[in-house]
Amino acid sequence: MKKQLLIAGGSGMIGTALSEEALRLDWDVTILSRYPGKDKIVWDPASGSIELEGQMNFDAIVNLAGANISEKRWTEKRKKEIYQSRINASTTIEKYLTKGQLTTPFYLGVSGSGIHGNNGSKIINEETKIDDQDNWYIKTCIDWESAHRKMATLDIRTVILRLCIVLSRKGGALKEILSTPGFPVLSFFGSGKQVWPWIHLSDVARMIFFCILNSQVTGLFLGASPAPVTNKNFTRTINQYISPKRIVIGVPKFMVSIILGEMHRVVFDSCNASSEKIQRAGFEFNFPDIEAALRNLLK
Numbered sequence: 243m244k245k246q247l248l249i250a251g252g253s254g255m256i257g258t259a260l261s262e263e264a265l266r267l268d269w270d271v272t273i274l275s276r277y278p279g280k281d282k283i284v285w286d287p288a289s290g291s292i293e294l295e296g297q298m299n300f301d302a303i304v305n306l307a308g309a310n311i312s313e314k315r316w317t318e319k320r321k322k323e324i325y326q327s328r329i330n331a332s333t334t335i336e337k338y339l340t341k342g343q344l345t346t347p348f349y350l351g352v353s354g355s356g357i358h359g360n361n362g363s364k365i366i367n368e369e370t371k372i373d374d375q376d377n378w379y380i381k382t383c384i385d386w387e388s389a390h391r392k393m394a395t396l397d398i399r400t401v402i403l404r405l406c407i408v409l410s411r412k413g414g415a416l417k418e419i420l421s422t423p424g425f426p427v428l429s430f431f432g433s434g435k436q437v438w439p440w441i442h443l444s445d446v447a448r449m450i451f452f453c454i455l456n457s458q459v460t461g462l463f464l465g466a467s468p469a470p471v472t473n474k475n476f477t478r479t480i481n482q483y484i485s486p487k488r489i490v491i492g493v494p495k496f497m498v499s500i501i502l503g504e505m506h507r508v509v510f511d512s513c514n515a516s517s518e519k520i521q522r523a524g525f526e527f528n529f530p531d532i533e534a535a536l537r538n539l540l541k
Contacts, residue, residue: 246299247454248283248346250274250331251306255413256352256405256446260304263447272300274307287330294343302454303344305351305390307331311379312418316504325382332389339396348399350453351390355406355439355464357383360511363437367516368404368462379507387462401453405465406439406515408446411539415440419480428481428488431509432495434474439466439515442529442538452525459523466515469531473509479532483540 247264251257252273261271274292275282285292287307308328314320332351338344358366359374374380387402394400407415415438419428441449446465453459471479477490499506517527529535 245269245301246272248272248274248298248300248303248344249306250285250304250335251308254306254310255410255443256408257306258412259410259443259447260306260450263451267451269301285334287327287334290330290334290337292334292338292344294338297343297345300344300346302348302350303335303346304450304454305331305335305349308352308386311354311356312505312508315502321378321382325378325385328382328386329389332386332392336389336392336396339393339398346398348401348454349390349393350401350403350450351386351393352465353383353387353390353402353404355404355466355513355515356380356508356511357387357404358513358515360436360507361514362512363514365514365516366439366464368464368519399457399460401460402462403450403453403465404462404515405446406441406467406470406513408443409440409535409539410443412443416480416536416539419477420484422488426486426488428477428490429493430474430477430490431493431498432473434472434477434492436473436510436512437470437514438473438476439464439470439513440476440532440535441465441467442527442535444538445527445529448528449520449525452520452523456524463520463523464515464517465520466517467527467530467532467535468517468521470514471532476532479536480540482533483536 247269249257264271273282274285278284309324390402409416
């Protein structure tokens with residue numbers, strides 16, 4: 243029989259890539275969705291409900307659910323939505339695992355490298371102390387990871403993956419930077435010296451399955467490539483692989499602050515994230531450097 247994978251947040255960019263990787267590996271995929279359909283289970287994280295018919299068993303559960311942090315301005319209402327969407331999804335899955343209506347030997351939940359805030363060029367790893375815990379987004383990530391860790395108390399092998407900037411033409415930072423209709427420009431932000439940790443979408447899907455398939459892998463990992471780059475170098479490298487070339491310009495921080503409001507920290511925080519731990523566990527990147535990643539995505 244085929245192995246069974248359950249994905250929460252399966253309709254997003256990462257969930258879609260993970261589903262494709264699962265099918266390539268001959269796994270069956272079921273998605274927790276707010277809407278009924280083929281290979282879907284209806285759920286409502288806000289009310290804590292999953293529409294299950296009896297007990298359902300999966301070889302792995304991957305929780306990617308959570309409102310997009312960069313889709314809208316961070317109003318107080320939006321910040322509440324971002325927080326609750328993450329916590330509600332995790333606690334709903336935990337509730338059904340606790341009751342035994344869902345069973346699995348493996349759970350993976352994602353978090354964000356934004357939990358580390360702004361650290362300049364300092365190398366960040368999984369043991370780095372989390373500062374500025376009163377910051378709402380850092381607190382969101384802390385509580386999100388705490389909700390994931392509760393699965394481990396149910397004797398389920400649990401992995402938390404702190405994802406960095408995920409590179410894809412289908413969404414995220416790369417799509418936004420390329421999207422300047424009517425203007426032949428590419429922008430970096432402020433001085434452009436802030437370090438951006440990143441990972442190719444394909445490597446995210448492969449990394450998740452690496453964690454699923456290797457029984458010794460457990461605990462917290464940074465989902466980052468081995469070669470973080472400055473924001474300015476990231477933008478300049480994009481320009482190498484597009485045609486026609488564009489003018490690379492810096493956008494002053496005060497302008498970005500006006501446009502994005504509090505959300506401007508997403509592009510100005512510096513996180514020199516290390517991939518050493520996941521590599522020591524045996525994971526090999528298909529796209530270890532920014533040139534290889536952008537060549538693949540922009541060819």
